[in-house]
Amino acid sequence: xxxxxxEGQNGNSTIIVDExxxxxxxxxxxxxxxxxxxxxxxxHYATVFPEAPFFSINPGEASKQLGYIESIYRWLLENNxxxxxxxxxxxxxxxxxxxxxxxxxxxxxxxFGFVSxxxxxxVDASVGGKNGVDLDGYKNIIGTINQPRFVLCDPRLLKTxxxxxxxxxxxxxxxxxxxSDVKLFEHLEYDCNDLLQLNQRILSSHIAESIRIxxxxxxxxxxxxxxxxLLNFGHTWGHAVETLTGISHGKAVSIGMEFACxxxxxxxxxxxxxxxxxxxxxxxxxxxxxxxxxxxxxxxxLEKDKKRNANSIDFVLLRGIGVPKIETMDFEELKxxxxxxxxxx
Ligand SMILES: NC(=O)c1ccc[n+]([C@@H]2O[C@H](COP(=O)([O-])OP(=O)(O)OC[C@H]3O[C@@H](n4cnc5c(N)ncnc54)[C@H](O)[C@@H]3O)[C@@H](O)[C@H]2O)c1
Numbered sequence: 001x002x003x004x005x006x007e008g009q010n011g012n013s014t015i016i017v018d019e020x021x022x023x024x025x026x027x028x029x030x031x032x033x034x035x036x037x038x039x040x041x042x043x044h045y046a047t048v049f050p051e052a053p054f055f056s057i058n059p060g061e062a063s064k065q066l067g068y069i070e071s072i073y074r075w076l077l078e079n080n081x082x083x084x085x086x087x088x089x090x091x092x093x094x095x096x097x098x099x100x101x102x103x104x105x106x107x108x109x110x111x112f113g114f115v116s117x118x119x120x121x122x123v124d125a126s127v128g129g130k131n132g133v134d135l136d137g138y139k140n141i142i143g144t145i146n147q148p149r150f151v152l153c154d155p156r157l158l159k160t161x162x163x164x165x166x167x168x169x170x171x172x173x174x175x176x177x178x179x180s181d182v183k184l185f186e187h188l189e190y191d192c193n194d195l196l197q198l199n200q201r202i203l204s205s206h207i208a209e210s211i212r213i214x215x216x217x218x219x220x221x222x223x224x225x226x227x228x229x230l231l232n233f234g235h236t237w238g239h240a241v242e243t244l245t246g247i248s249h250g251k252a253v254s255i256g257m258e259f260a261c262x263x264x265x266x267x268x269x270x271x272x273x274x275x276x277x278x279x280x281x282x283x284x285x286x287x288x289x290x291x292x293x294x295x296x297x298x299x300x301x302l303e304k305d306k307k308r309n310a311n312s313i314d315f316v317l318l319r320g321i322g323v324p325k326i327e328t329m330d331f332e333e334l335k336x337x338x339x340x341x342x343x344x345x
Contacts, residue, residue, distance in 0.1 A: 002208045006147060006215045008129050008222055013147035015127060015211055018204040021115055021154045024088070025050050029111065029149070031086040034076060036099040038063070041091045041117050044160045049090060053079055057098065064094055064133045066142060072102050083107045089148075092118030092165070093125030096148075097140070100131030104144040113150040118161055119169025120250065122153040123176065123210040128218040138306070139239075145223060153211070155203045163286075168250025170195065170285040171234075173206060175257060176213040178278065179230045182322035184209055185281070192284045230324045232307070233316040234260055240301040245293060254287035263337060264317040267327075274321055295338045303331060 006013040016027070028050065035054035037046075042056045055075050057063040076085075087110055089099025096114045103112030116126040132143020158166060177185040187206070188195075194202040214231065221228040238256025242249060258279060265275045279289050305313060315329045 002204075004208065004211050004215050006128065007219045008145075008147035011147055011149070013127075013129065013149065013151065015151045015153065015215065017122075017153045017155075017208040017211065019152050019154060021045060021090075021152065021157060022048050024115055024152055027113065027150045027152065028088070029086055031084055031111070032081065033086050033088060034079065034081055035088045035090055036072065036095060036102065037090045038092070038095050041095065045090070045117070045157070050088070052088070054090075057095065059094070061094060061134070061139075064098060066133055066135060069098055069102060069133060072098070073106060076102070076106055081106065081110070083110055085110050087112040088115065089113075089126075090115040090117065091121070092116075093121040096121055096126040097131055097143075098133065100129075100146065100148060101133055101143060104131055104146040109146070111149055113148045113152070115152045115154070115157075117154075117157045119158055119166050119207075120172055121169075122151075122155075122158075122207050123169055124172040124214065126151045126153075127211055127214045129222065141306070153207055155198075155200055155207060158198060158203070164248065166198075167286050168248055171250035171253045171257075171282070171287055173210045174278075174281055174285065174287075175231075175233050175253065176210045178257065178318060178321060179233050179316070179324040180213045180216075180322055181209075182320070184213075185277075185321050189277075189281055189284075192281070196285070229314060229326055230316055232314075233257065233318075233324060236260075236305065236307075236313060236315055237298065237302065239305065240298045241291065241293070243301050244298055245291065247288075247291070251288050254282045254289060255291055257282065258289040260315065260317055262341065263315065264319070264325075266337060266341070267317065269317055269319045269325065270321075274318075277321065295341075299335060299338045302334075 002017045004015045033052035038057045038059040040059045087103040089096045114126045116122045129145045129147040132140040234253045234257030237259040238253040242252035264270045312328045312330045319325045
């Protein structure tokens with residue numbers, strides 16, 4: 001078991017890796033407990049939930065809507081939740097985002113924690129204190145930055161996670177290695193098959209490594225004014241692909257990472273060999289690195305990115321595996337690159 005601490009402006013968050021869900025009671029404060037989960041997680045694990053009332057949302061992104069979560073606020077009121085209650089989210093990224101947002105806003109904020117049940121949530125969504133919901137198709141546009149008191153990551157829970165969802169998590173693990181640690185990238189190359197087979201020892205060690213990277217970045221820049229932007233590696237192009245095609249987040253980020261690496265290679269920042277190593281690793285995890293869509297259409301969506309500047313957008317590129325670089329890319333320059341390299345997207 002390993003613990004990793006994030007030092008947030010409003011308190012610390014302790015992430016416990018390789019602890020069993022059955023042990024969560026040890027980490028709960030002596031407060032009235034309310035659980036938020038989803039119906040899939042409930043079906044698999046309700047029998048090991050701590051004793052408390054729970055609200056089970058419909059699984060999936062469609063539940064991350066302000067309108068939908070009003071029913072959770074009402075449920076809390078009806079069950080006499082007060083400012084000294086504690087909210088525990090047990091689920092993937094959707095549940096954690098909702099539980100964190102509800103807890104941060106109900107009665108101006110109650111304490112909360114997570115049992116993170118998907119790989120993406122363990123290495124990414126439940127780490128870093130961003131909580132939020134969607135509005136009118138804009139993802140995570142309403143939200144808060146507020147650290148959970150603890151996050152429990154039990155890798156055994158991943159045995160029931162659908163393979164497609166597992167792969168989404170691997171995309172973020174590759175991203176973390178690419179932006180910070182060539183050694184970790186090598187370990188991922190070496191351990192790929194064991195990870196796909198859910199070898200628990202190797203999985204735990206990689207989950208902890210990946211969380212450590214995100215925790216370091218978030219502790220240095222909780223509110224994304226500087227280096228937290230590095231976590232957007234692969235996401236700028238990837239989000240546009242996701243919006244346009246509706247493919248899963250992990251697959252879209254994988255395509256976005258290929259694009260960022262190709263751009264890095266074009267700028268002479270990485271070699272063809274490094275580019276191919278990234279592509280090979282992504283493909284070994286079963287992630288796509290190209291897709292049959294018109295790159296100009298992706299570019300048109302990218303131009304509407306909420307994080308754009310007036311005539312440019314900040315792109316995270318690589319100067320080597322594990323060595324990121326934030327580059328402000330003029331839209332004109334980017335458009336030329338897209339048009340001259342439109343054999344793949
Ligand atoms: N707050 C952040 O910093 C941050 C970062 C990345 C992503 N996110 C958000 O996370 C969400 C995606 O998270 P996700 O990929 O975990 O999606 P998810 O929560 O929808 O989970 C994916 C699916 O797996 C099921 N599931 C989860 N754990 C399971 C288990 N152990 N066994 C069986 N089924 C299980 C869920 O019911 C769901 O159907 C998005 O809304 C995204 O915006 C937030």
